Amino acid sequence: MPASDIRLIATDMDGTLLNSKHELSDSFLPVFRKLKEQGIIFVAASGRQYYNLLKTLDAVKDEVIFAAENGSYVMFQDEEIHVQAMDQNIVRDLIITSRNIPKTYAVICGKKKAYVESAEPEFIDHLKLYFERYEIVEDLLKVEDDQFLKFTLCDLAGSEGNSYPHYKHLQETLKVKVSGPIWLDISHLNANKGVAMEVLQKKFNVSFDQTMVFGDYLNDLEMLQNGYYSYAMANAHEEVKEVARFRAKGNDENGVVEVLSEMLDSAATTV
Structure with missing residues (x-):
């Protein structure tokens, strides 16, 4: 690849840059420093909460x-580049629907913090992996003093088969994404990683051909379509592999860092 032409790199976190223990490789920081020396913009694009990232x-x-x-x-x-919030009345309808789906726990992802009703230990253990700031409230329908960025379900029965069918019919008006084996994310129709990439490409005057992206799950599809150098991880969902142009080794094999290292080495040898 023409490594010297890459100006923007975006990567998903869980299942992509992070290993299965949700850890960052020690080899990432030295590679990141080299990217910065080259003036390359680095984006962490994730379903995770901002404060967790x-x-x-x-x-x-x-x-x-x-x-x-x-x-x-x-x-x-600490500067807001882009915010795409949801209508609070729509979120309330999503909450009501969730209460009829077994083994699910609803999360309102606000700009200030996340809001949940349950303190069930298994759910909270999953929640803490992705949300740094959260509040357990008596009734999610009464949460008002925040902007709602996303509605999420933690589905311990499996999101693709259990909760997704209850919301699939909303896909023409909302962004409904299976974002992990036990996670379902619902956002504003114009809220996805692909739109975020378009905003950043415009802001920094970066082209499609100057963009490299990495992903593993269905919430990465739009992002992968917004960079020529699109990489699916070896552990990626099959639909992700169909969309991406290239492959990287799995997240437990440090696939993202390996591709970036090879890119930097290639650039060094051509100087």
Whole structure:
């Protein structure tokens, strides 16, 4: 690849940049520093909460652009670049529907924090992996003083087969995405990682051909369509592999960092 032409790199986090233990490889930071020396913009694009991403990438938090909540909240150095909130009445309808689906736990992903009703330990253990700030409330229908970026279900019976069918019919008016084996994300129709990429490409005057992206799950599809150098992880969902042009080794094999290292080495040898 013409490594010297790459100006923007975006990667999903869980199942992509992070290993199966949700850890960042020690080899990431040296590669990241080299990318910054080349003037390459780095984006962490994730379904995770913004505050959780800040913690996960604490060592470089002032140098990374965060496309959090599946791209509905894009931040850089505490500056809001893009916000795509949902209508609160729509979120309330989603909550009501969720109460008839077994083994699911609803999460309102607000700009200030996340809101949940349940303190069930297994659910909270999953929640803490992705949300740094959250509040347990008596009734989600009474939450008002926040902007709602996303509605999420933690589905311990499996999101693709259990909860997704209850919301699939909304796909013409909302962005409904199976974002992991036990996660279902519902956002504004114009809120996804692909739109976030378009916003950043326009802001920094970066072209489709100058963009590299990495992903593994269905909430990465739009992002993969917004960069020529689109990589599906070896562990990716089959639909992701069909959309991506290239392959990277699995997240437990440090696939993202390996591709970036090869790109940097290629650029060095051509100088």
